[in-house]
Amino acid sequence: MNQAASSNRALLWIVAGGFFMQSLDTTIVNTALPGLAKSLGEPALAMQLVVVAYTLTMATLTPASGWLTDRFGSRRVYLAAVVVFTIGSILCACSASAPQIIAARVIQGIGGSILLPVGRLTVLRTTPSEQYIAALAFISIAAQVGPIFGPVTGGWLVEALSWHWIFLINIPVGAIGIAMILRYFPDDRAAERQPFDLLGCALLSICMVSISIALDFPIQSHRLEWSLFLVAISIGAALAYYVHAKKATDPLFDLKLFDNYRFSMGLFGNLVCRIGSNATPFLLPLVFQLQLGLSPLLSGLVLLPAAIAGTLAKRWIPGLVAKLGYYRFLSINTLIVGGSIGSLCLISHQVPIWVNVIQVLVFGGANSMQFAVMNSVTLMGLKGREAASGNSLFSMVQMLATGLGVAISSSLVRIFSGGKHTSLTGFRITFFCIGLVTVASVFIFRGLREVKTFAAPDGGSSPATTHKAGNS
Template identity: 60%
Template sequence: MTQDSPRMPMLWIVAAGFFMQTLDTTIVNTALPSMARSLDETPLALQPVVVAYTLTMAMLTPASGWLADRFGTRRVYFAAILIFVLGSLFCAGAHTLPQLVAARVVQGLGGSMLLPIGRLAILRNVSSEQYIAALAFVSVAGQVGPIFGPMLGGWLVQSVSWHWIFLINVPIGVLGLAAVLRYLPADRGLQAPPFDWLGCGLLSLCMVAFSLALDAPGGGGGAAHALWSGALFATSLLSALLYIPHARRSRAPLFRLALFREPNFSVGLAGNLVCRIGSGAVPFLLPLLLQLQLGYSPLHSGMMLLPAALAGALAKRWIVPLVNRYGYGTFLLVNTVLVGASIASFAAIAPGWPMALAAAQLALFGATNSMQFAAMNSVTLKGLSREDAGSGNSLFSMVQMLAIGLGVTIGGGLVSLFTTHAGMGGGAYRLAFLTVGLITLASAAVFRRLDMAELEKGRGGRGGRGAARTTGR
């Protein structure tokens, strides 16, 4: 895709939306201690600020394609940016934790549509010969957001106030709104089939109840909290079970049950969920450890995350040659161990720990984690038929967002548990890193159930029955 392509303005619009979405997934983490002081809360009490955003995106992502078909791509993308900007303003104006969590839900509502609708706009307006190049151009924005998010968040908190980590979205969003009206081709809505709102509601209830159930015991309320947690787990299981007869009866279910007859898809989803819990916990726990236990400034803690993001961006090019040489089975086994071990190694970071060694640990985590995402994405989606590729990718995206939220919930809950019941202080973070590292290692056992013979038919993501491929987050 050349710079003078007539579609370049549209690609810049989509890239800007992707940048805002990924930026706000990471920029908040380094600001949590400052936000907690401002709102008169403990830093760990702010984990719903992170979870609300990712969980909202997980719940609403499947509806984005239907909305674009029903109301038109340009109209829905404009609405997505507008809602995201309004949510950012509400976040900046929040004076209490409940207000901030509610504002993050609004922000997640807009963010859930930015990337899927952007991809759809590219698909409908870019020729097939230029489609891969266009997606590659846009994906750079998804890499830049996590690289600069923690550092930018730390700088804004230290130089101005935490409110500006949300206000920075406003000028970008306003320019995006104007650009959508000017450059995004107008289109009319299509005769879209009815959306499966009931199925979406059941799966959303399953995810929300499960996330809240994991968080409930952290309140330290004894039997009452245990009872509440059990009720939420039961609600989550019941809603998942109710989806099965619903999907069998529905003419157009949100996700066809036939998806799960592809064994590598089911195993890949489970492995992704377990593995990404550790990866989701690290960006939340590490800034808290650096600032609250080691006395780092917000900017310093944000800069400490830079090696992980840079190594992750550079390592993406290694995945195909490594898989082609060693195969998915060997690669996933070895790389999963490296990811889990690198997460567990953060338990050693303490006062006096060499900064160069900490940077090397973070770089190892970033590189192996990036390659892990790419490999997991491929083994999960590559065997799907063309008929199931779209819905399978949507369900996979839901699981990705859910796992990030679960990582934050479990990581924060472990620190609270070890602090409250063991009185450990800084040691609580070390035990939390060890635990989530072990959870990540456990996913290696899940990946051993993959059908390797099927995977090796199209090594490196070149083959497979389906057209679904992802570059990987």
């Protein structure tokens, strides 16, 4: 193997390691939340901000990743991302209160927002076109492995050691990554640098953060007024961005994207459908541990079939879509995803655990296929700069949906539980409600009847999809 091929292989391993670290961290925390909350003396649902702060930070900063790479070079930016992510992990492990760990998760999110897009963008720019699909498939495996090991690893670490270790395990991975980046990572950057729309990014960030906080539904005095005030701020920021984007020569996201009906519909459908899909992995460890009395490790093992089924189900997607078409596939599969989420309202002490395993398995397989097909149909019609901008916006919406799913579901559990403390009834009604929300997204996909071709399951119709921001 010559030196160029060896360096390229090392680059793929570095990027795959970043994918694994980020995807593992996204899933490992959910199983550990009850133990983390108990250690810090907080109600379990109050720790939702540990998840929301991380995802919202990623959503707000991801659009800047492409510009940072072009401005400072891929090696410096990726190295800084790994260093910041590792420092954030150390600060999380050292936290002694909820505000401290939430602030540390924001720091983690700053690093995480750069890892995926810059890593994929660098692979795109340095890998020969005939090898790009194989390279993308290689690094994508790491993103699939993370969710498989995340819940079980989180449960085992909390049970055998302490919650601190769910963050400490990032330190050796980060240290190895830093050493490999300094030796193998190319210092790639674009020949021409596009100006960064700082005002547009700030307006969209205000919009996302405000609506996420507002959807922490009012259950105490004066909370309704605050929620309405934040909703007004979110709407105002969105309108301000619309006015800004109409006048700006190079806006963060061109409004012409929404002239593409398929993209607009897919983006909105993704947002609605993913609220329930992202709320479920957050709620399941809580209900298993807080209400059914399962240990952290056992609750992680119950969730394991979802990740395995999700990985295996991806191979069925091309054949099913070719046979059914996008509209019929998404109509049927969305009902399965929503139905499997809604069926979790049957969880109780009387229901055998193997029934819960089957419910989780069906959800995991259908949800994985749902994500892949929704990604594909949303982006498949975009080309050139439109593809880069659309993919960046799409990635931001994906992360926003994760934060919204956690915020909405935790608020519903508190409301249906009658206060701050959780109850099994509160969880059961919440599962039913978010299942209905997921099913409702079927109506959004009605315009896909004419879409018949199938794009790559990773959501990109071509390598150009990642050219500007490099997002997945």
